[in-house]
Amino acid sequence: MEFQQNLLNYISEALITTNETISIAESVTSGLFQLAFSQMPNAAMFYKGGITAYALEQKVKILNVDYDEGNACDCVSEQIAETMALSVAKLFDTDWSIAVTGYANPIRSSTYKIFSYYSFAYKGEVILSRKLELHPKTQALGAQQYYTEFILGCFKSEINKLLILK
Secondary structure, eight states: OOOOHHHHHHHHHHHHHHTOOEEEEESTTTTHHHHHHHTSTTGGGTEEEEEEOOSHHHHHHHHOOOHHHHHHHTTOSHHHHHHHHHHHHHHHTOSEEEEEEEOSSOOGGGTTOEEEEEEEEETTEEEEEEEEEEOTTOOHHHHHHHHHHHHHHHHHHHHHHHHHHO
């Protein structure tokens, strides 16, 4: 998998410049965010790690997702993404975190749609949560790659907003 190098470089430089750290919690992207961050220049200076948790039990145990809430929505909701983002930041003790959960294949529990929810947390607070929908005929790997690239682009925008304020 190849990522846009200029995007990776920008995020890397921004996190190093601000002396901030990041962690990842993902399910639908199955480690693609962790791969992307590992490809960034000087990643060890800001990337503390990540978790890929598919099963409800692991999201409950590791990422503090409420069992009943997760069970009711197949662990795919804005609230679940927010909980994942806040929990992984706390677990890895990072300034930033990105969390994503969703569907890469159209199945019955997704009402045959392909979508994800993603959240960014910054210093213990959720600063952005969104739903991203794709065409139902999108291939699974294509969906996972699109989610990763698109969300990284959104993350770049959030970093820009904070850099302007500093």
